[in-house]
Structures are given as structure tokens and as C-alpha cells.
Amino acid sequence: MIQVGVVGYGTIGKRVADAVVAQRDMEIVGVAKTSPNFEAEAAVSKGFDLYAAIEERRELFDEAGIPVAGDLDDLVSTADVIVDATPSGIGAQNREVYEAHDTPAIYQGGEDADVADTSFNARANFEDAVGADHVRVVSCNTTGLSRLLAPLREEYGVEKSRVTLVRRGGDPGQTGRGPIDDILPDPVSLPSHHGPDVKTIFPDIDIDTLGLKVPATLMHMHSVNVTLESDADAEEVRELLAEESRLFLIPEYAGIDGAGKLKQFALDAGRSRGDIWENCIWGESIAVRGNDLYLFQAIHQESDVVPENVDAIRAITDSASKAESIATTNETLGMGLGRTFER
């Protein structure tokens, strides 16, 4: 059993911990947190050993009456592998702790690419992370783009991709964020960081990305254009994408018009926290005009990287092949929202 430590038990960390629990070949040895908040309470309730991520703040846990098993050093020395899901920039600071213990570590997309030996997306470049010491799972949006571009590159070749990312202003719990009634170019200058980030997965791809922020919390939305290198028709592309295990093609008759209904559907399906690990692509939106492919996809910013983190754990510990890991992760989590619509 791979002993996994999760450092940072917030939006991503708590989901990765639950996903690890669902696996047969790994288990959680502990989770580290900076504050004794509602998520710390939840971690204890789930039976996870809780570690104080910052030693000086350990007494806050004592005051709150939340039992602490040790500090960050203790957790790292116990773990075979660390998943660092701390806020952007903290992972880079923590890296020296992981190095001191010679414990391989997985970082999130908020870190700069150079925090790690390789950036990672299971579908696109699993092998690059095999046996690495430091691996960075790319952000939710880059994950969504990589999953989509991988099969298109293989089947048609990608001449150029142009994507407008209409981003949710903040997660449902990020109550201090905006905008409230506006549409903000963000960043105003091109490119947004997403294009360069996709290049950490596909170094030779030609991609321009533009970002906007809007008053929504549930999911990001991508307006995707891909100029293909060879001929395609929409139905063919639809079939190609439908075969990808982490792409959910929304059927027209489903009556799903946006993120609100997608989340309802995920909750109705019994998904923990209403999580949607799959890219959600509107089947009818797939159109080909000349060599230009277009489509809309929604990306659940809180959860689509979760299966990628599980696969990264297997890659970094060299404990399963790409195909085995993806199949196991998919099966244990219950991937495949689209199966509901299969007859």
C-alpha cells in the first residue's frame, strides 16, 4: 500500500484524500492543515490523522480541541509520497521539506512549472512522471484542454488552437471574490497563462488563450477553436471524443443548458460534493467549418484534477502503467457521467 500524505486540506486536498481512500493500492497516512476550521473537523471525523502544517499554529488546534498527530516534518517522514494541495506558491516553499526527507511530491497547477521535474496530465503524458521526484498536476483549465487536445492531436493533428476561457469569478465558498455584475478581461493582455501552461504538456503546440472573469461560481466554460491539420467532420469528432473516458459528451435531449444543471445531474448521480471530474462537452456544439473545429466545454474547477492526482501518485511511485492507473482510478471513483445516457 502506498502511504499518501496530503499537505493542504482545502478544495483540492480534501477531494484527493477521499479519492485516495477509494483506491485499493494506496491509503492516507495523514493530512496537514494550517487552521482548525470546518475542514479540519471534517478530516478528523473521517478518521484522518491531522498534522499541523505550520508548527507555530499548532496551538490553535489544541485550543480548538482538535487532536494533532504531529507537524509537517512528521507527516513527510511517514509518507511514501506527498500530494501538496496548498495555495499557489506554498508548494514551492514546502519543496525543501520534501527534498530533505527524500519523499517524492506532487504539486498543483497554481505552482510555477519549474517547481517540478515535469508537468502532468494522465491522458497526455503519464510516462513523463514515472519515477520522477517532483511532479506538477496542471490546473483545472489546463487539464481540461490537455484531455481534449490529446485525442485531436493524435487523430487529426493540431495546426493551431484558440480558446476563450470564460472563468467563474470564484468558487462557491470564496465569498470575497467578484465580479458581481460584470464581464472582465482577465488578463487584459494576451496570452492568458493557460496557453503557455498547455505547452508544459504539449511543448510544440500552437495555442493562444484569452481569459475573462464573470459572476458565476459553478464551473469554467471554454469556447474552443482548433484548426485541424487534416479533414474531419463533426460526427466523426463526436465519436472520437465520446470514446475518451474523461470526456462527457452531453446529449442534446438531456436538457442540460449550463453548469447549474450539470451540478444537479452530478448530485442526482450521487457524486460526492456534486463533483464533475470529466470535461463536459456539449455534443451539439461540436461543429466543423473548413478545418476549424469549434465546441463548448465546461470544467469543474474544484474537482477535475482529482483523478489526475491519483494517477500521478501511481506514476511518481512507478506502481502501475498509464492504462492500468487510469482504468483503476476511473473504476474506483465511478468515472463516466455519460454512461447514464447509454442504452
Added chain:
Amino acid sequence: MIQVGVVGYGTIGKRVADAVVAQRDMEIVGVAKTSPNFEAEAAVSKGFDLYAAIEERRELFDEAGIPVAGDLDDLVSTADVIVDATPSGIGAQNREVYEAHDTPAIYQGGEDADVADTSFNARANFEDAVGADHVRVVSCNTTGLSRLLAPLREEYGVEKSRVTLVRRGGDPGQTGRGPIDDILPDPVSLPSHHGPDVKTIFPDIDIDTLGLKVPATLMHMHSVNVTLESDADAEEVRELLAEESRLFLIPEYAGIDGAGKLKQFALDAGRSRGDIWENCIWGESIAVRGNDLYLFQAIHQESDVVPENVDAIRAITDSASKAESIATTNETLGMGLGRTFER
């Protein structure tokens, strides 16, 4: 003096009426409305003769104590030209009344293109409307795209344009519209109507448009890509666009991050209702990568067609040249938000 009748005194109609009042060569002979609501009260306060757009509803005005000068027939027979600013589809129904009186009429972009002899954008095809009987001013978004594409076509040639329109869900007064916390592909299937609508202005242009709806009320936002036929650099494009009288290039130091600040700026500048007749283009967003030009522009859905309606009045009555009309409209309205930033 051209005698102008305005049929439909809502979002567009009331603004066109005010803009006509500001001209030296035309005046309002009356405005027609279906309901005695707050806008009818405002029309009377401004001294406009009010006509009942639907005869059967005339008694509602009597009951409200709002004086009515006559019905639609009376207004049309008195006017030299009608600006029909009724809700989508009503203009097509009214057309037979205008024809019966042989009164030339201007329709809005909500009508199908075949309601008129030509669709109209002053910058792009003023001459097509000269002496026509029925002219359709294209919608706010198509107006914004036409103004932008006209100089790019002339200077560089347009190989292809791809635009994602992130649309406000409703105007500030449209309290029944959504979404509240979502990002909706709208329409899900390509193309949105905007691409074909731009072709009513530039029949030979290659343009694909994708539409989304978001929880915002103030302005639309366009994420624009134009593949140019000849070489360009960003600074050159910036200079080209800055010379266009109805394009406002937002300077970086202005600190304008979205529609909220644009509206504040327009209100501070004393613009009636905070209207923004110009396309608002973020100067820093203008980028050229290879032959691909990118930029963000915000479009004020309630007002950018207003100067176009004034120019359409001159075109349909053949009373001024394109250059004269645009110059007069600009001067009388006070076009040019960007002048504030000129030293």
C-alpha cells in the same frame, strides 16, 4: 427639417428620440407606445406628442390621464420617416402600415434581414441605404463587429474571423431574465446568429461566431480573433483603430477593468443615461501572433446603435453624404470618449 416618428419608445426608441432632438436637420413629430408606463410619462414630460401604437389600447392612456395625439396611422402619415424600435418581430408586422403611407422606415436588428431592402452600418455600408424605402440597422453586437471589421478589411484584408460573444443575460431593467450564477452556451449549436448577421453587411466575409450568456447586465463582451490577409503588428493596428471615430481605445493607465468602470466613466463624462455609443476596445488586449489578431471589446447593448439610427435617417432620406452624416452625428451627440485621454 426631417420629420421623424419613433414607433416603440423603449430602450432604443427613447434614446433615438433624444439623439434626433440633438440634430439640427431633423425633429421628432411624435412617438408611439403600447402602454402608459414610466417611459410614456417621460416622453410626455419631454414634450413629445404621444401616439397609441395599438388602437385598442388607447383607452389605457386615457385612464392613466396621459394625453394621446392619435394612433399609429396618424403618426405615420405625419412623419417623413419612421424609426421602428419595437420588440423583435413587431417591426415586420408594422411594415404594411409604413408601406400604405409610402413612408420610409428604419427597423432594428431584432427583425429578420428580409424586413428591409438593406441592412445598415454607417461606417461599413451607408451608401446601400441611400434612397431605400426600408432599412434595418443591425443589432448592437453586429454593429460593434461591423465597425471593427471595416477598417481591418480595408487595411489588411480579413481571411477569417472567429468571435466568442460573452453576452449580458439581460439589460438592467429586464428583471425577469437570467442566468443568475451560470455561464450558458447560447445558442449551443454553431453559429450564433451574429456571424450570419455580419454577412448582411459584408456578404463575402468568413466569420464564425459563438455565443454565451452570463450573469451581467451592463455590456456585452467580445473575444475577437481575426486572421488577417497581410502582415500587421499590434501597435499599427492600435493606431488604425484609434483613428476610427466610433471606436474607443481604452488606455492602460485609465484603470478601466470592465463594464462597470466604463459606465461610471460615461456617467462622469455627463453622458445621458451613461450611454456608450462607441465600441470599447482594451488597447493592451490588441495582440498579433502570426497572422492572428486578438482583442477584447465591450459593447453597450442599449445604445451603440443610436448614432447608426440617426445616420440611417439621413441615408434613407438622401439628405447628407456618409462623411457629412457621421461627422454631424458625432459632433451633436459628443462622440469620442477617448478625447478625455488626449493631451
